[in-house]
Amino acid sequence: MPKKIRWGILGPGGIAHKFATGLKAVPDAKISAVGSRDLQRANTFADTFDVPHRHGSYIELVDNPEIDVIYVATPHPFHKECAMLCLEAGKAVLCEKPFTVDAEQAEELIACARERKQFLMEAMWTRFLPVIVKVREWLAEGAIGEPRLLTADHGSRKTLSPETLEGRLFNPKLGGGGLLDVGVYTVALAYMVFGAPSKLTSLAHIGVTNVDEQASILLGYDSGQIANLFSAIRTETSKEARIIGTKGAIHIPEFWQATSATLIRTGKDPVHIEMPFIANGHENQAIEVINCIREGKLESHVMPLDESLSIMKTMDTVREQCGLEYPPFDSVL
C-alpha cells in the first residue's frame, strides 16, 4: 500500500470544516496539518479533526514538509495569493470555488502552477458527485438526444443582520454577492453541458452593501442552445437544474449538492436515481485530487484549468454588464 496522501488545510472556516468531514471518509487521505491566521483557531480545528500539525500562519503551514497537497479555503479574494504561496512552496493545491475573483488572477495562478509543475484544481465539488457523473454519462450516450436548454438556479434568502454584515457574503471587500458565491455553480454546470458560451446577457440587482443580491444570466451557444441561470443571496429558490434535450430531459433537484436525478424520455418510463454521499459529498473531489497526484497529473480532465479560467472570464463579463465593481482587495499574507 502506498502511503496516504497528506493534506494541509489553509483557512479553517465554514467550508473547511465540511471538507475535512468529507476527507475523513477517504481511506487514502490523512489530514496532516492546518494553518490559520490565529494559532488558537488552528488548535480548535486540529482538536476537532485529530490533526497533528497546527500552524498560526499560512506561511508556516506551506513550509511544513509533512504535506503533499493543500486545500485553500479562504474567502475568494485570497484564493490566488494563498494558492500561489502553496505552489511556490512545492505543494499541490485544491482551491475553493470561485477559482479566483477574476480572469486576470486565474491566469496568474494557472501560470504559476504550470511553471512550478504542481497540481492545481478548482474545488468545483458538484462536478465530482456520483449523480453528476451519471448525468454526464446520460448526456454522452445521447439519452435525451441533443441538449438544447439548461435552467439552473441557486438562490438563498440570507438575512441582513449585524452578524451577516460582518461575514463575507454581503461584504464587497471579501468578494461578496451571489454571483461569485453560488452563481458560479450554475455557470460551471452550463459549461459541463454546453461548453463555453458565444453570447452572454445578464442583469443584477446591487443591494445596499454594494454586492449583487440577485442576478440572471443568459448564455447562448452557436447551435442555438441556451442556458438560463439565476443566483441570489436574498431570494430563496428551489436550486434545481433541468437539462432539456430533443428526446427528453434530466431533472436534478438541489443540483449543486445532488444526491438524486430523474431521466425523462419520450415514450419510456422515467428513470430515477438516488446516490447518497459516503460522507457529505466533499470526499469525491478529494478522491479526484488523490488519483491525479498518484498518476502524476498536473490537472484534472474533469475540472481542467482552462475551463476554470474560461468560467472566470464569463463571470468578469457578467459583472461588467451588471455594473458590479469590487474595491481593491487587501492581502491576507
Ligand SMILES: NC(=O)c1ccc[n+]([C@@H]2O[C@H](COP(=O)([O-])OP(=O)(O)OC[C@H]3O[C@@H](n4cnc5c(N)ncnc54)[C@H](OP(=O)(O)O)[C@@H]3O)[C@@H](O)[C@H]2O)c1
Ligand atoms: N464548496 C462549497 O460548498 C462551499 C461552501 C461555502 C463556501 N465555499 C467557498 O469557500 C471559501 C470560504 O468560504 P467560507 O464560508 O468557509 O468562509 P469563511 O468561513 O468566512 O472564511 C474561511 C476562513 O478564511 C480565513 N480568512 C482569511 N482571511 C480572512 C478575512 N479577511 N476574513 C475572513 N476570513 C478570512 C479565516 O481563517 P483563519 O483566519 O482562521 O485563517 C476563515 O475562517 C469561499 O471562497 C467560498 O466560495 C465553498
